[in-house]
Structures are given as C-alpha cells and as structure tokens.
Amino acid sequence: MLALRSARTSQRAVPWGPSIYVSESHNPWFNLAYEDWLFRKTEPDQRILYLYRNSPSVIIGRNQNPWKEIDLHRLRELGIPFVRRKSGGGTVYHDLGNTNYCVFVPREEFDRRSNAELVTAGLNELDVPAFVNERHDIVVDGFKMSFRYLPDVLDFHVSGSAFKLVNKRAYHHGTMLIDAQLGTLRGVLGSKKEAMVTKGVASVPSPVRNLREWSTRVNHERFVEVVARQFAEKYALSGEIKRIDEGVLEQNEYVREVVDELKTLSVNSKHGLITSASLSDPPRPLDWWRTASELCRLLEGDRYETLERTREALLRLKGEDRERMETFVEWLRREM
Template sequence: MSKLKIFLSESLNPHLNLATEEWIFHNLDPSSQVLFLWRNDNTVVIGRNQNPWSECNLAKMKEDQVTLARRTTGGGAVFHDMGNTNFTFLSPKESYRRENNIQIIFDALKTFGIKGEASGRNDLLIPFADGPRKFSGSAYREKKDRAFHHGTLLLHADLMRLGNYLTPNPKKLQAKGKESVRARVANLNEISANLKHEEIVEAMIKSFENFYGGKAETEFLSMKSLHENQELKGQYETLSSWNWLYGNTLEFNQKMDEYLSLGFFDIHFKVDEAVITDLQIFSDCLYPHLIEAMTLALKGKPYTVDSIQQSFAGLYPQFVDLTSGLKELEAWISSQVEI
C-alpha cells in the first residue's frame, strides 16, 4: 500500500500555496499518495502562458488589493476568494487514474447531499434544470515517475467579482493567443447551504483515507515553513517575483489613444516579456521634439507604471514649459499600463 500524506495550508498567500504545489511535485516521494488542500484570498491566478494585461483588469485589481499569481501549468485565468477550496493530488504515475481523484471528490460531496458529474474535459458539474453548471475545473501534469492533478471547488465564491477582474478594460489590446472561454459556473452551497471550507476539508480527508484504506500523515504549512524548507523557499521566491508574474509574458501589442491638452495621441506599444521593445507615437502635437524624446525615453523600458514615471522624470527638465501637459500625458499612459 502506498504511503498516504496530507498537507493542509494555514496560509492564504497564493504564492506560498502555488510554491507548495511545485515543491510537492518535484521533491516528494513519487511512490506516495498525496493530498494538499488550500485556499487563497482575493487572488487572480493565470495560466503559465497567459498575458496578465489581456486576461485581467489590472487597474481594478490594484484598486481592490487583489493579488496576481501565475501557475506553472496551463489553462485559463480564475479568481480565488475565501469561497474557493483548492485541491492537489500527487500519485505514482504507474498507478495514477484521474477517475480515482474524481471519486474521492464525489464521495466527499455525498456527505453534503451533493451529486456531481464529470464532463468530457477537465470540469466537474452539477445538473440544474437549465443545464449543467461547473463547480470545479482542473489541470494535469506529469513526470516519468509521478502524476499531478489540481483544481478548485467553488463553495461560496463571489461569482460577480469573477467578471470584475477577468474582464479587461476596453483598451484595443490585441494579444497573441486565444482568449479564455468563460464557462457557466455554480457554487456548491446552492445545493448544500452554508457549506464551509473546514467541512469540505474534513470530508476530503476522510474520503481520501477511505479510498486508499489507510491513515494519512498530516502536515500543516504556513509562511514559517519557508524558514524550515529551502526548496519551498526557492519556489516561493520564483513564483512571487515580478519577472515570473509579469515578465514571463509573450509578445503583445497595445494601442491607446486620447485627446489631451498637448493634442491627440495615438500610441502603439509592442511589448515582449513585459519590456517595451518598440513603440510608435502618432500625434498632432505642436512639439515634434517631445514625441521623439518620448519615444527614445520609453523604448527598451519595462512596461510598468514606475518605469513610465521614471522615463517622464527625465523629460521634464528638457521641456519645462510643457510641464502641465507632460503630467497629464504621464498620468494617462500610466492609467493604461496599470501596473
């Protein structure tokens, strides 16, 4: 019989929880059956190859103090709040069956009178009169000796907020790659009222142990764990870094235009790995030297508000008489860049 191991996160920090997944995947005994249960507070998690400027309303996220996180796995963008319970299974590759994990989840849900069904893709559904609705999405990965399956369970998530952060502002942004398809979703508490995270965790643990016929060793994780585990700390530092969150972005183009006191500005940015690799500024501004200086100052700089502001700081001494107009221009560009 495989050794059973359960990890329970006491932290709501998404970068720690995603780092824990990486540590589990790369460092744990591949012959073990592992279950990790966790949740994040106010977080948008994007897939490995997604563009945060395209998928997210970054300005709204900043305003509402919503954290951005990026998985190492593929898939679309999701919003996590305290109404989500997330699961991660690790199994030996030779004995891995997706159906086993689904059965563990379904057996846990039966405790609350919930009957789910699996779709042909990676989703778990609840049947409703107007058609099935998704309460869980998942993703998979594997190495030669282990298989990994993770996903989320919607307990009482604020589904209105989902649209607030996963719908970008209309900025005429053309990103390379497909946009995520939004599925019809439902919370489990629509079937079982007042369902709590602690209850689903307890039910998942019992179901996991019953399925494999043994008692699991349980370990609790928190931010203190970073001081005790160097591999975990290394994963955390990578997944919480600016370069991973924003720099790891495929090339995209952003167009912005506005009528300002200095004239009409139509700016085209070409951005690769969050760096402005090229830009064109079309304008009826009466100061062509300003346009040339702006182009030179911004090209090659990170695509961030701080970088934009630093670039403009170098322009003010050159165009003292245009200070008011420059401040307006800087504020407008910064509001479009968002981070």
C-alpha cells in the same frame, strides 16, 4: 460530525511521511510554492492530497497572457494581486470561499476523471448532486436556461482543474467554489481588450455557482474532511492530516526560492521584441503598483535590449509619476 485523526495523535506509521496536507496559510505565493515542492521533492511513488485556501487573488496559468485574461485596471482598484502558477490551465479567482485541492500520484496512475470523481463522492456526502462532465470538470446539473442557441439544460460549474506531468510524477489540482465572492470573480476575470490577439492560451469561460446554493452543510472544514476521507479510502492510507503554515519557510529553502520566483517581474520576448510583461506581486502603496502596471503595458512590443520605446515614454511623464517610473526602469535595466 465527520472526523479524521490528527497526525499529532496517531501512532500508525505512514510510508514516506504524511499523505494529507492542509495549509493554514492564506498566502497565495506560499501555497503555490508548497504545492510545487510537494510535486517535485516528495517521493514519486507517494500519493498525496493537499488542500488550501488563498486570500483574494487571481491565479493565472503558466502559458497565459495576463493582459488578455484579466481586467488589470479593476484588479488594481481592488488591490488584488495575480500570481502565475507553474502549471497550465485557465485563469481562476481565489478567495476564502474557494477551497483548492491537489492530488499527487505516480505518473502511471494519473487519471483526471477518477481524481474528480473522488471529489464528487465527498460532495455527494454533503448533499451536493455533483458529477463529472465530459471535460472532467465537476458540475451540478438541474438549471434550465432559455438563451438562444444554448441547450435547455446547462451544467453550472462549481470547479475547474488543471494538471501537470513530469517524469515519474503527476498532479491534478482544482478549485472548489463553496461560498466565493462571485461578483468580484466576474469583475476581474476577462480583459476589456476584446480585439487583442496573443499566442497565450486563452481560458474557456464557464458559468459558475457556489456549492452553498445546493447545500448549507458545505463549508471549507467539511469539504476538507470528506475529500480527505475519500482520498484515504481510495489509496488505503491512514487519513492522518498534517497542518502546515508559513513557518515551513524557515526550514525549506526550496519553498522560499519558489515564493521569490513567483513574485518576480515576468518578461517574455521573441526575436528581440518583448511580447508580454507582468508583475504579480503588487508594490505598495497603490501608486507604485499603478506605475508598475503601466511599465508592463509600455514594455509590450518594445525592444528587449534597448527599451527604446519605454524610455521615450518616460520622458513624457512629469513629477512623481516620472520618478516612480525611472526607479522601475533603472531597476529593470540592471536586471536584464
């Protein structure tokens, strides 16, 4: 069994505090907010590894259009929320079979390939024949494909990644499919509106597989252990792990504010017209989420100042549907 010392028992002093964080929360808003805090509020020279898992959710890139990237109808049926992160990259599905890793380094040290190779070195220890391809994704080779117009050998993706650079700081974060529900992933990613043309950055779809198909030794805990050890060895750090949970919210105002920000209704406009609208945190019960999603659909293309088209559509509704929509529209007009 691989072992790393706990931050509670080690006597070694670590500059700037812990360098390896593991979240015990599965709340996607909290985990993404804490990721942003580590990026923006820790020392620029500090090298940090952060690992976490989210409950079922869809995480969408900062510049993406949810109507193009996600089957929102299917998402509503499953009761799965989507969250817009503050960095770029594509749309990904998260659940407890998917572990997320983030590497924070000084900007001048940033190198996507070396970060990915750090992860693959850990996977190789667990008998997974992973390597880094030309797009700096982590893939596993060896599967033959016979589809026309495709090469004989196709690299199945087990991980995707994105990065962000600001001033003196950089981070590289990625997903690792260990034992994810791939049927759900394929059911919610990708909109049925094939003809939609948007200015959002579209995801690049890739075939995916779980790591458990190559090695039964792989699980979340083992992945955390091997990647943490590789990170500590690369940067000559102690290997101490600080485990965090949502108790952080009581002391960390910045994380609380980012959680609130990630849960707000997002409305984008240009030349006075609303180009897209999305609500990531699903209201409960489900009827309210359906109404909120319908509102987002109506808002697209409407005038920002008057919401004229949305108000006209409201008049055609009846009963509880109309009452719920009136509540949302009145709230939105106050906020705008």
